[in-house]
Amino acid sequence: MPIRNFSIIAHIDHGKSTLADRLLQATRAVTDRESRNQMLDTMDLERERGITIKASAVTVEHECDGEVYQLNFIDTPGHVDFAYEVSRALTACEGALLVVDSTQGVEAQTVANAYLAVANDLELIPVVNKIDLPAADPDRVAMEIESVLGLPAEDCIYCSAKTGEGITDLLDSLCRKLPPPDESTVPETRALIFDSHYDEYRGVIVYFRVFDGELSVGDKIRMMGTGRTFTVTELGRYRPQPEKAKTIGTNEVGYMVAAIKTLADVRVGDTITLDAHPAPEALPGYEEPKQMVFCDFYPATQDEGSGRKADFEALREAVEKLQLNDASFTFDVQHSEALGFGYRCGFLGLLHMEIVQERLEREGGVEIVQTAPTVTYHVATTDDKVLEIHNPAELPDPTNIAEIREPIVKIEIICPDENIGDLMSLCDGRRGIFQGQHFISTGRQMLTYEIPLAEIIYDFYDKLKSITRGYGTMDYEIIDFRADNLVKVQILVNERPVEALSLICHRDSGEKRSRVILQKLRKQIDRHQFEIPLQAAVGGKIIARETIKAVRKNVTAKCYGGDVTRKRKLLEKQKAGKRRMKTVGSVTIPQEAFLSILDQTE
Numbered sequence: 001m002p003i004r005n006f007s008i009i010a011h012i013d014h015g016k017s018t019l020a021d022r023l024l025q026a027t028r029a030v031t032d033r034e035s036r037n038q039m040l041d042t043m044d045l046e047r048e049r050g051i052t053i054k055a056s057a058v059t060v061e062h063e064c065d066g067e068v069y070q071l072n073f074i075d076t077p078g079h080v081d082f083a084y085e086v087s088r089a090l091t092a093c094e095g096a097l098l099v100v101d102s103t104q105g106v107e108a109q110t111v112a113n114a115y116l117a118v119a120n121d122l123e124l125i126p127v128v129n130k131i132d133l134p135a136a137d138p139d140r141v142a143m144e145i146e147s148v149l150g151l152p153a154e155d156c157i158y159c160s161a162k163t164g165e166g167i168t169d170l171l172d173s174l175c176r177k178l179p180p181p182d183e184s185t186v187p188e189t190r191a192l193i194f195d196s197h198y199d200e201y202r203g204v205i206v207y208f209r210v211f212d213g214e215l216s217v218g219d220k221i222r223m224m225g226t227g228r229t230f231t232v233t234e235l236g237r238y239r240p241q242p243e244k245a246k247t248i249g250t251n252e253v254g255y256m257v258a259a260i261k262t263l264a265d266v267r268v269g270d271t272i273t274l275d276a277h278p279a280p281e282a283l284p285g286y287e288e289p290k291q292m293v294f295c296d297f298y299p300a301t302q303d304e305g306s307g308r309k310a311d312f313e314a315l316r317e318a319v320e321k322l323q324l325n326d327a328s329f330t331f332d333v334q335h336s337e338a339l340g341f342g343y344r345c346g347f348l349g350l351l352h353m354e355i356v357q358e359r360l361e362r363e364g365g366v367e368i369v370q371t372a373p374t375v376t377y378h379v380a381t382t383d384d385k386v387l388e389i390h391n392p393a394e395l396p397d398p399t400n401i402a403e404i405r406e407p408i409v410k411i412e413i414i415c416p417d418e419n420i421g422d423l424m425s426l427c428d429g430r431r432g433i434f435q436g437q438h439f440i441s442t443g444r445q446m447l448t449y450e451i452p453l454a455e456i457i458y459d460f461y462d463k464l465k466s467i468t469r470g471y472g473t474m475d476y477e478i479i480d481f482r483a484d485n486l487v488k489v490q491i492l493v494n495e496r497p498v499e500a501l502s503l504i505c506h507r508d509s510g511e512k513r514s515r516v517i518l519q520k521l522r523k524q525i526d527r528h529q530f531e532i533p534l535q536a537a538v539g540g541k542i543i544a545r546e547t548i549k550a551v552r553k554n555v556t557a558k559c560y561g562g563d564v565t566r567k568r569k570l571l572e573k574q575k576a577g578k579r580r581m582k583t584v585g586s587v588t589i590p591q592e593a594f595l596s597i598l599d600q601t602e
Contacts, residue, residue, distance in 0.1 A: 010099035011107035015129040019161040020075040027060035059237040064175035095123040095178035102136040108475035132160040181251035188279040189213030191272040204260040225270035230258035291346025294390040298342030300367035318364020378405040392502040405481040407453040415472040430455035518546040
C-alpha cells in the first residue's frame with residue numbers, strides 16, 4: 001500500500017484543526033455520529049482556548065486513481081511558542097499542507113512555518129481555507145501566497161473545512177503530488193521517537209515512525225540514546241481511536257507500549273532498534289530546543305515541615321510527567337529564602353510558560369507560585385570566560401564583569417497600513433532597530449525589526465493586538481547576543497536584598513522599572529510596628545525608594561495631667577523600641593507580592 005506522510009501547518013486560527021476533522025470524516029475514519037469539533041485536541045485546555053498545543057498523529061486511508069493510499073498526518077500548533085512541536089512533526093514527514101485563511105491572507109506564522117518546511121526539504125501544497133465565508137477572497141489570497149512565498153497561485157486548492165467543500169480534491173492532490181517516503185538505507189530496524197506521553201496504568205506510551213525495518217509485538221528493543229532494553233507488549237495506530245497491530249512496517253507511524261515505567265528512559269528524538277540486531281548508528285534525531293524565557297515555580301503552601309515537603313514532592317512528580325509530554329520544557333531545582341524549594345523552568349515563550357503553569361495545576365493537581373519571567377544572558381568576564389545565566393542571582397561580582405550580552409530577536413510584524421506609524425513608535429520605544437518594510441498586499445505591509453527579547457516578553461504582543469485592533473500578527477526568532485549598557489537592579493526590603501525580586505535591565509529604564517515594582521510591593525506587604533524602607537539599587541547606588549509606614553500605637557492615651565515631659569518620655573521609649581525592633585525584626589513578604597510583579601507594565 002503506498003504511503004504519504006504529511007503535516008498540517010498554518011497560522012493560529014486559520015482552520016488546521018477543523019481541516020483535520022474533515023479529513024477524518026472524508027476518509028471515513030470517524031462517522032458523522034462520532035465526529036465532534038477539534039477531534040484531535042484531547043486536552044481540555046486546547047478545547048477551552050481553541051488552540052492546538054500538542055501535535056497529534058493519525059493514520060487514515062483514501063482511494064485515489066483506483067489505488068488505496070495510507071495517509072499519516074500530523075495536526076500541529078500554530079503559535080510561535082510551539083514552533084518546536086512543528087519542527088519535530090515536519091522531520092517525520094515528506095510533505096505539508098500550508099493552510100491560509102481566505103479572509104485574512106498570509107500572516108507572520110504562515111511565513112515562518114513555510115520557511116521551516118522548505119528548510120526540511122518538504123513538498124508544500126498551499127490550501128486556501130474558509131471560502132464559504134462572505135468576506136472570503138481566495139483569488140487575492142492565492143496571489144498573496146505566490147508573491148510572499150513563491151508558491152504558484154494556480155497550485156492553490158480552495159476548500160472550506162467547515163462545509164467540506166473541496167476536501168475530496170485536496171485528498172486526491174495529497175496522493176498525487178506528495179512524494180513517497182525514501183527507501184530503507186540499512187537492513188537493521190530503526191524507528192524515530194517523535195512524541196510520548198505518560199499513562200497511569202500502562203506506563204510511557206511512545207509515538208514513533210519506522211524508517212528502516214519493522215517492529216513487532218514481542219520484539220526486544222533497545223533505546224540507542226539511553227541503552228535501556230524493553231519488550232514490546234502492544235503496537236498500534238491512531239485512526240483516530242487506538243487500533244492494535246501486530247507489526248508496524250517501514251515508513252509507517254504508530255504507538256508502542258513496552259512497560260516503560262521510568263520517565264527518564266524515553267527521550268524524544270531517540271532511535272529504537274532491535275536488541276538482537278542493533279543498527280550501527282542512530283537516526284539524526286532533533287535539534288535541542290533553545291529555551292528563551294525562564295521563571296521559578298514553587299509550591300503555593302505556606303505550611304512548614306512535612307506539608308511543604310509533600311507539596312514539593314507533588315510538584316516534582318507533576319514537572320517530570322509534563323516534561324515527558326513536552327520535550328521543549330526544562331527544569332532545575334532552585335531554592336529561595338522567601339519561597340523554599342522549587343524549580344527553575346525554561347520555556348520557548350510567554351504563552352508556553354502560561355500553558356505549562358495551567359497544565360501543572362490541572363494535570364498534576366498542584367498549586368504553584370510563579371516568579372517574574374527573565375531571559376537568558378551571556379556574561380563576558382574579565383578573565384575571558386563567557387557565562388550563560390538564566391537568573392539575576394547568578395551574576396558574578398560586578399568587578400569581574402566585562403560586559404553583559406542580551407538575546408536579540410528578529411521580529412516580523414504583518415499589519416494594516418494605517419497602524420504602521422504607531423507600531424514603529426512601539427518598536428522604537430523598546431530599543432528596536434528598523435530593518436525593513438515590505439509590501440504584502442493592498443492594505444497590508446510587513447515590518448522587520450531587531451529588538452532585545454527582554455523588551456517583548458511582557459506586554460509587547462498585547463500592545464500589538466491593541467494597536468492593530470487584532471489584525472496585526474508577529475513572528476520572531478533569536479539571531480544574536482549583543483552587549484549593551486545592562487545592569488542588575490537589586491530590590492532591598494528593610495535594607496536586605498531579596499534575590500527573587502532582582503532583575504537585569506537597561507540602565508536607562510532601571511529607575512522606571514524598579515519604581516513600578518516598589519509601588520506594587522508597598523501595596524502587598526503588610527504594615528509592621530516599624531517603618532519598612534523598600535529600595536532599588538544598582539551597585540551601591542539607590543535609584544528608587546518607597547516607604548511602608550509603621551503601625552503606631554498611641555502610648556500616651558492613658559497619660560493625663562502632669563507635665564509634658566511625661567508624654568515625651570513615653571514617646572522616646574516607644575521610638576527606642578521601634579528602632580530595636582527594626583534591627584532584629586523580619587519582614588514577611590507574601591506570595592501575592594511575587595505574583596504582582598508579573599503584572600508590571602512598561
